[in-house]
Amino acid sequence: MSSKVIAALCCFICAPCGFAAKAADSGLNWNGFIAQGLIRAQDSSFVNDDGDWTAALTELGLNARYQLAPAWHLSGQTVYLDGGNRYPPGLRLDYLFVDWAVHNTEAWQANIYAGRFKNQHWLYSSTRDVPFTRPSIVLPQSVYFDSFRDIAVGTDGIATQVRHSTMQGDLTFNWSYGTVPITVEQSRQLLGQQTQGSTKMEHDHKVSLYWQSADSRMSYGIVMQEATFDYRRAGTELLSDAHFISQRVMLAARYQAEYWEFAAELQQEVVTTEGFFLPQFSRKQFGQGGYLMLQYHWSADLRLFGTVDYAVIDKDDRQGKQLQQLTGGAIPAYFGYQHALTFGGSVDLSPQWRLSAEMHWVKGTGRLAPVIQPDVAANPREYWQIMAVQLMYRF
Amino acid sequence: MRLLLLVMLLSTFSVPAATVLAHPSVPVESLTQAQLRNIFSLRQTLWPDGTPVRVIVMPVDTALHQRFCREQLRLFPYQLNNIWDKHSFSGTGRRPEQAADTAAMLQLIRSMPGAIGYAASAGVDAGIKEVRIEQ
Secondary structure (H helix, E strand, C coil), X not given: CHHHHHHHHHHHHHHHHHHHHHHHHHCEEEEEEEEEEEEEEECCCCCCCCCCCECCCEEEEEEEEEEEECCEEEEEEXXXXXXXXXXXXXXXXXXXXXXXXXXXXXXXXXXXXXXEEECCCCCCHHHCCCHHHCCCCCCCCCCCXXXXXXXXXXXXXXXXXXXXXXXXXXXXXXXXXXXXXXXHHHHHHHHCXXXXXXXXXXXXXXXXXXXXXXXXXXXXXXXXEEEEEEEECCCCCCCCCEEEEEEEEEEEEEEECCCEEEEEEEEEEXXXXXXXXXXXXXXXXXXXXXXXXXXEECCCCEEEEEEEEEEECCCCCCCCHHHHHHCCXXXXXXXXXXXXXXEEEEEECCCCEEEEEEEEEEECCCCCCCCCCCCCCCCCCCEEEEEEEEEEEEC | CHHXXXXXXXXXXXXXXXXXXXXXXXXXXXXXXXXXXXXXXXXXXXXXXXXXXXXXXXXXXXXXHHHXXXXXXXXXXXXXXXXXXXXXXXXXXXXCEECCCHHHHHHHHHHCCCXXXXXXXXXXXXXXXXXXXXX
């Protein structure tokens, strides 16, 4: 299914190349980006297994938006991503949907999206793969968990966004429902490289409400989401069939001043596991996490930032001691959490070119893939670092 | 320090205030600041008669654009740029057309039904109408 859709989208996206100059008149608009970087995650399998510098920091994208009628648009984007172990590399149909502006007046706007659309619910989720639009090369893993990238980034289904403007500020309501196809590679990355069965998402349901002050400086939001998955074991596996439920509640806040901006997202996620290790196995974990990020606009071209990121897999086992005890020491306690301190910056070399660099000091490995069966051998240290530099171009 | 402040103050006022301009077909004569912000933030995409809104802007690093963002939209230029990026890279909108200079801005507004843009006060001419902004 996906190869046909990608081929169709490539035709849709490549079509404007021949008459881009007439884009303004034809109702057709297209954009793209190319980014290549170098990254090193020493003493961890975050990017690769040997912890050396690697060029597995590639992001390419091409999108188009076509006006079918004044209130109807067709939008699509393909991306090629290579993030090493962070997510399976390859070409992806990022989104392809019909956008219907059901109601569009000065005070009220309502849109319905049908197809494959981006996650509009978190502060940076809708453009997390677009290097120019995100605040750091590697986003805070407490919320933007890279191993869940393909599951969290978008959905096949239907969504709506309703906005209302008042004298006091603006309200935005988002709702989405659908599913996400999960490939064998994604399933193995989440559950363990040795797994041979298949994973299917039953549904992904998200709802969020944001309020922005009249001066556009302050925003608050609340997000609720639920996703359910089924795992069907392969005939030869010792594992059992399983049912997973992930429920997340998140609070978001952002303040934007002239020279600095502050953003925070806090989440609690309940993950219910039934089966998998044994047919009668049942577990409910309350994970918590969040980040605080401060960005300083030194000038129009230079931006600096710092982030504090905090995540625990089980709020009742913040030090991971129970995890270590329950597994007889097979899984070290530091797989129960992951905290990070990050500093970095970016400089705009021109309106089209940007160079970004950052350094992460990380404690714990709780946000490394695979999640259900951690790779202890490849992650022998509690403390590790990420260094990354990326050059990006937009057109 | 005082000299620096004086230079900053003078440079701010040396940029003429932006006047909001539109194609004669645009069915509005005035807008509130909130409505103008909704239009340039790509939220309101249709005029009351159902025709598409065509937003035209000057290059983001020009003094006129910066002053227009701060004074007319009550947004910092980087905020507006982030909003455009979010729309254009998630498929929910298109980045505004960009005019290289005032002459190009006037030409685009004149030739594109539904167009709205801005220029220095002295730039208004025939075939384009001025939209009054209510504070």
